[in-house]
Amino acid sequence: MKKTFFWAFLLCIGLSFAQDDSAIDETMTFESIQKVYDSIAASFTYEKGTVVLDGDMATITVPKGYKFLNAEQSKKVLTDLWGNPPSEPLGMLFPEDISPVSDNFTYAVEITYSEEGYIDDEDAKDIDYDELLEEMKKDTELANPERVKLGYGTMDMVGWASAPYYDEVEKKLHWAKELKFENTDVNTLNYNIRVLGRKGYLNLNVIGDMTVLPMVKNNVDKIIASAAFTEGNKYSDFNPDVDKVAAYGIGGLIAGKVLAKAGFFALLLKFWKFIAIGAVALFTALKGRIFGKK
Template sequence: MKKTKIYGLSAALLCVSVLPAAFAEGTDTTELTEEQQYQAWAESFLSEISPQKGTITLPGGIATLEVPENFYYLSPEDSARVLVEAWGNPEDELNLGMLFPANYSPLDMAAWGVTIDYEAEGYVSDEDAADIDYGDLLKEMQGDTRDISKERVKMGYEPIELVGWATPPSYDPANHKLYWAKEIKFGDADENTLNYNVRVLGRQGVLVMNFVANMSQLGEIEASRDEVLALANFNDGNKYSDFNPEYDKVAAYGIGGLIAGKALAKTGFLAAALILLKKFWFIILLPFIWLKNLIFRKKDA
């Protein structure tokens, strides 16, 4: 597996006042300005992570990435450091790593990344893909979001609004890959939040890839999306076409369920409060009620 160090370092500062505690405790910074402290920490941080390119088998061995020269991959451990130490997210379980565009280091202000996870929820049937009215689904999700926003305010959080599709859902039935993006507004924030999702369907679950970026970066994300979609694939034995109905588990939802937030079914509405965001921001996940409504509506029909 080829490893390539990334040397780019933005001169722009993040929030200097929240330098990682480990660096602050282990280094004498009393003679340094805040900018110098950040610069020293940033150089140390970048020297300790190991970007990788080429063929990468993801942890667990079920899928492989073919990372081209214009991207790089970080291991789960390195990705956790980026998400927590550099981007200010709370600690969580390790994912399967992250992808980054090669023209950015993780510390560049304009940097964006793609988190990678796997959800072994079973084989997701795509039989409903052609029948989904995404306009109707959006209206329902917006209504549910208004209800959830009221609960957030009661809990002391800022209100949330699902503005609309930043990119409408699109499913590729030949390659069993799906993407969509939502534009979300939190409180009185000057810039809306981008929640961009990619899903790769497999025999026993779904490869989950989420872009961690700002709304202003939508054009750049759109330009890179197809390449990101193409570089991730399940290995033999785990592909969608390997599904055996006699032995394999079938998920309780279809394509509509993925878009409606089926991942929250395991944790419930209140527990699933956050997903990863860049630069010390946080975003609520797709609410469980979207999935619940979709599933119960299907049962009633």
Template sequence: MQVNVLTVALLLLSGYAQAQLLDTEAYDEAEVVDPYQEWADSVAQTLTFYADTTLTIGDGLADLAIPPGYTFVYPDDAYTVLVDLWGNMPEMGDASLGMLFPAQYGPANPAGYGINISYTEEGYVSDDDAADYDYDELLEQLQEDTEAGNAYREEQGYQAMHLLGWAATPHYDQTNKRLHWAKRLQFEGMPVETLNYNILFLGRRGYLTFNVIGGMQDLPEVDAKLDDMLASLTYTTGNRYADFDASTDNIAAYGIAALIGAKVLAKTGLLATIGIFLLKAWKLIAIAVVAAGAGLKKFLGR
């Protein structure tokens, strides 16, 4: 039986746990919260962070100049963050090429956010018709598709998800072959909106993705750092979009619109937004779980 961490935690906020929370003398907040922050900090201390340097990622696929004010961890440590610390599915951790974090926060700070880096190798994506898309019409279609998929998500034990609108309208940079957009999402039962910000870098055989995992409150900082993020990644020679060879290379069966649509929705880490929400809501959930005599780490482990 699959245990839904968020549902369990929210249920625990009712009844006995909620009554205890209202009694400020029943629990010492520091005693309740500190063990979980200590655990998160202990996980973060096992990670190796890099800053102010240029690294090669993806077995020579691209060079990453770590943006100013960010730190980077390699795939093994990214797996630890995504799966062990944030409670995401192992498949997401397995696919990560590394993660970026604002240096002032790091992965264990509920005030921060993360940027997961992944690569999809499904062929050269033609951008010939990039200017022809009506993104308002595309948004309406995505909203319909999202609602239609909620029954399946709930059957699998996940919250229903609602696409509220664009947080940043899709923009394609024809010169640099970069596509970025952001969605405003609301997960059922979550009191805050989720930010799903994607930056795609088209390459010869596929595309690299920067997926910002955070909340809508992180959007102003992401926007302020966007130019640095866009300039941070460069494909190595032989892997660039311009290196495409029509006589030997595969061509993707979809175009620019599909990169924004449902095909990529399953590939760019939406489940990770649940993990970052749990991280940001530790104080709320941890108090409820402890009040019921259980441990948050145990629940996250499930």
């Protein structure tokens, strides 16, 4: 049974770091499992201070209490370790005492960039967020048959976990959704931060479940403040003569209309990263089930 449970763990969490399959057998002890676990946690190199992103396009000034994982290592975490589809992250932020395989994993912040064009924010003052929420709930419900057809469970939008707020001066937007996935006991937190720039926007997405919402809210201001575009790439550097304007405004950015245009499958991928929570939880549970009596 030890071997069965351990293979389940490998398949679910995607431990491609463990190359020697012959070393995995029924004689494995808690210590040997823990050794693999610790070696993965120790394989990452984190940064502090101000980090330059993607060819000097933007910077992250790592907030106090956090550490930064670069793009290459973040890709390994998201794809190889957590089992998400291939992506191009710019990096990730982790609380100081958390690693990608921590027993006490709480949340992480994935950082990406979308070059969709300059986001005209003229609509920001006129958005009725209650009306927008109802529209988003309907869109999510309409997408469920396609998700089921593709082999995934249904997803429902419960409501705002944190209502949208747009800082017109800093050109930063943030909001959070509470999502209910089929056959899950704990609802998912989808906390979105957008930093608008000349040609697109930075995405800082919190990966976690609803239990970490108070913790995220206590730290969200410094996470938001950490990201900035460099000179020449700022929102104020927009040149209408040469720069592209996005086909949507603030409301479309919140509603995720850009994803909907790419089809239902693109909408699915946005939430696949939350497999990470289940994978880490599974590892913790497996250790208890396999070695609980040790």
